[in-house]
Amino acid sequence: MTTVDGTRVFLLPDLGEGLTEAEIVQWRVAVGDLVTVDQTVVEVETAKAVVDVPCPYAGRVVALHGAAGEVRPVGQPLVTVAPVDATPAEPAGHATYREEERAGSGNVLIGYGTGHAPTRRRRRPRLTGAPMPEPAPPAPATPPAPPTPVPTVPPTAVPAVPPTPAPVVGAAGTGGASLVISPIVRRLARDHGIDATTLRGTGPGGVVRRADVEAALAAATDPPATATGTPPATVAGPAPVPAGEDLVIPLTGIRKVIADKLSRSRREIPEVTIWVDVDATGLLETRAAINAATPDRPVSILALLARICLSGLRRFPQLNARVDGEAQRIVQSAGVHLGIAAQTDRGLVVPVLRDAQRLTTTELAAALAETTSAARAGTLPPARLTGGTFTLNNYGVFGVDGSTPIINHPEAALLGIGRIVDKPWVVDGQLAVRKVTQLSLTFDHRVCDGGVAGGFLRHVADCVERPALLIANL
Structure with a gap:
């Protein structure tokens, strides 16, 4: 949005996936700073991820709209940027800078949205009882005289918390x-x-x-x-x-999204859970053999289980689906967009590996490691956290044997893996100590009946116990 005097107002863009607002985490610029095209000006947190927002305009920052901790709706002002006036003795490098200012961003933003909901301030519980200060008013619309460019420093124009006395x-x-x-x-x-x-x-x-x-x-x-x-x-x-x-904790951000999604899943999906104990000794031995042969490309147990699930979904595509309730139809996905449940400091998230069936086992292992690491760091974009068609949930990392997990709506199935522990097991008629785990499959009874779900779970269990079967089905 450009005003008559050439001042440009950058609106909070549409961050995708139906997100309508974002909370300001940290300003990366201050009033008076020079910004270039596509320079990150603010870090915001959506219900799905922490995102760096670049400004598509070049110029001098004359106003920051909102303080850290404030929630801004999509389509509302974020930063006001004024053009830099030309001077006879323009420093070297300013010509290129001014070309950027005229050209605008070369990147395609998702959009600027149409929402015009009033700005609201998120109230957080403070144990000290100290009141939160009102944000400082924005700087005047008329830009000051252009000083020599200085490095960007942490903003102080809009403090989010009171100054610390000691x-x-x-x-x-x-x-x-x-x-x-x-x-x-x-x-x-x-x-x-x-x-x-x-x-x-x-x-x-x-x-x-x-x-x-x-x-x-x-x-x-x-x-x-x-x-x-x-x-x-x-x-x-x-x-x-x-x-x-x-202690009152507001149900906001990702916690609210998790609550809404799981509640919707329980309301809409008639889910059934089946489970089976399996001998994972052969799977552990197979993993050890692979990693000994390719130590520079290690493969995790989760990657092998993901590969087994992909094999099962090829045989039983009914579980790689979703129910379109409005159109009264079942939609089976052409590709497997594999979701991996990951516990992070911000809550439970399910990053997605798109078209996972196209990856080799070593590629799956690398993608899983990179994706879960980025999810825990909060750096995944919102698009990487939606669109899954089947979810894998390794709750064994919490030291539990079994679970009846809730399906990640609108998917139709979820496979859970318990911890792998030593247990007595009968092998060829003899009692032995083996590495045993429990697998559970929760499925939407609308997409299939017990025969399909049981066939899938049995195929997964057989491949865990005898990994050679997996190779035979590749």
């Missing part, structure tokens, strides 16, 4: 405010009413880690003295919740 001595190694880099750490601290910049960072260079925030929470709830009467070491943090009072 930082912890030794924080960040200098006695000043500690450095907080991770959006996940910032969010964890903010949700519990902690000013993370006051904590003593134990990461490299004094960076505040998640463990530091958790230590502050523990210090706030631990008894004030040890058994010997000596006061324990404390970390700067909020006052503890008074005894007898409930």
Whole structure:
């Protein structure tokens, strides 16, 4: 959007997948900074991921619309950028900069949306009871005289939390405010009413880690003295919740999305769970043999189970489907878009490997490792977290044997894997100790009956017990 004087207002773009709003996590520019085309100006958090938002205009920032922690609707102003006036003694490099300003972004943004819902401020519980300050008013629309370009620094025009009166001595190694880099750490601290910049960072260079925030929470709830009467070491943090009072946690962001999606799944899908115990000794031996032959490309058990599931879905495509309730039809997908349930600091997410059937086993292993790592870091774009057709859930990492998981709506099935433990097992009529796990399949009874679901689960179990069968079916 361009005004008469050439000032351009960058609106919060449509971030895809039906998202209608985003929360400002951190401004990457301040009022008065020069920005170039496609330079990241703000980091926002949607219900699905933390996203860097680039500005399609070049110029000088004259206003930032919103403070950290504020929720902005799609299509509403985000940054106002004014053109840089030409001067007779224009510094070297400004000609190229001005070409960028005139050209605009060469990238195609998803869109600018049409929503015009009023801006709202998310209220978070603060254990200290201190009120949140109102955001500073935006800078005047008329841009100041252009100074010499300076490096971008963290913004101070729109503070999100009150200034800290006394930082912890030794924080960040200098006695000043500690450095907080991770959006996940910032969010964890903010949700519990902690000013993370006051904590003593134990990461490299004094960076505040998640463990530091958790230590502050523990210090706030631990008894004030040890058994010997000596006061324990404390970390700067909020006052503890008074005894007898409930802790209210807003159902927002990804937690709200998870709640809505799982509730919808339970309302709409008539799900059934079947399970079987299997001897995974042969699968573990196969994995060890593969990794010994290709140590530079290791394969995980999850990757082998993903390969087995892909083989099963080729034989039983009814489970690689979804029900279109409005059109009253079942849609079987041509490709397998494999979802992998991953527990992260932000909650449960299901990143998707699209057309997983086209990948080799080693490619599957590499893609799984990269995808789950990015999901835990919160760097996956929203498009990577939707569109799955079948989900694999390794709940065995939590030390449990079985589960009756809820289907990831609108998919039709989900395979769960329990922990692999030593158990007595009969082999060729003799009792032996084997590596045993439990597999469970939860399926939508509308897409198939027990014969199909049982056939799929039995095929998966047979391939786990005798991996040679997998090779025979490739």
